[in-house]
Amino acid sequence: MLIIKVKDxxxxxxxxxxxxxxxxxTKLMRELRERKEYTKESVRRRAEVKKAQYKERVFFKND
Structure with missing residues (x-):
């Protein structure tokens, strides 16, 4: 549970x-949406690899 103290x-x-x-x-909502339906391990891994390839392409350009 998140606690926010309101300052004077x-x-x-x-x-x-x-x-x-x-x-x-906290990424709570993202986790709840992901758990809403089952995702096979192979599909999850494929998405992970695709995301890593995208990051590699975008952040580490050698121009």
């Missing part, structure tokens, strides 16, 4: 924004 004089919108950021950073 802090706007409630700011505290809510901090809560949302913490929630997003």
């Amino acid at each position: 004089g802090e706007n409630i919108d700011r505290a809510l924004k901090r809560y949302r950021r913490k929630h997003r950073d």
Whole structure:
């Protein structure tokens, strides 16, 4: 469970924004969506390799 302590004089919108950021950073929703249906190990691995190839292509260009 996430706990956000509201500081003295802090706007409630700011505290809510901090809560949302913490929630997003925990990747809880992403995990729940992934667990919604079963993914075979081979398919999961193929997606992992595809993502790694994309990162390699985008971040390590040798131009």
